[in-house]
Amino acid sequence: MVKFKSRYLLIETAFEDGNQVRNIEVSKMLQFLRKQVKLNFGDVGLGKINKNLQVKYINNYTNMLIIRVSREFIKLIWTTLVLTNNFEGDNVRFKIIDVSGTIKQCETYAKNLLQDWVVKYEKMNKEANENKLQQLNNINNIINK
Numbered sequence: 001m002v003k004f005k006s007r008y009l010l011i012e013t014a015f016e017d018g019n020q021v022r023n024i025e026v027s028k029m030l031q032f033l034r035k036q037v038k039l040n041f042g043d044v045g046l047g048k049i050n051k052n053l054q055v056k057y058i059n060n061y062t063n064m065l066i067i068r069v070s071r072e073f074i075k076l077i078w079t080t081l082v083l084t085n086n087f088e089g090d091n092v093r094f095k096i097i098d099v100s101g102t103i104k105q106c107e108t109y110a111k112n113l114l115q116d117w118v119v120k121y122e123k124m125n126k127e128a129n130e131n132k133l134q135q136l137n138n139i140n141n142i143i144n145k
Contacts, residue, residue: 005071006052008106010098011081013063016091022063026055029065032087036080049073056103062114064097066106074099 015022033053038046052070059065069077081094097113100106 004052006068006101007071007074008056008100008103009067009069009074009077009081009096010100010106010110011065011067012095012097013065013087014093014095015063015087016093022060024058024060024065026058028088029058030055033067033077033080036084037076040080040083041076045076049076053077057107062110064110066103066110068103 013022013024030053033055034046034050037049037053041048049069052068052073054068055065056068057064057066067077078096081096084094085091098106098109100109
């Protein structure tokens with residue numbers, strides 16, 4: 001008996017209209033991916049990935065998703081994602097962030113990435129608040145003169 005070898009792709013979606021939060025369902029994303037593979041690679045490409053393609057996780061707030069695909073056909077789904085620029089009428093870009101052999105590794109990478117973003121965001125807010133405070137102090141000094 002042969003063990004099924006799969007790869008997990010951690011993908012970030014970037015919508016170009018600026019609206020970050022979308023309500024994307026697993027079934028819609030799976031249907032969309034199959035449609036895009038058929039569009040780019042025809043029935044043969046769809047037949048290759050149809051059995052093994054799964055959308056394991058979608059987070060609508062961070063715009064990240066995890067897809068499982070057979071190790072043999074990872075380049076096929078990767079190419080499909082790179083060539084795709086439209087999802088449900090909206091312009092979108094798919095960025096492959098990580099490819100792992102287990103879903104646990106993919107989740108760990110995503111958690112570390114999100115922690116880095118939170119630290120960066122907090123630092124930016126702190127600097128912005130300090131700049132606003134400095135501007136208010138400058139205005140206050142001008143008024144008091």
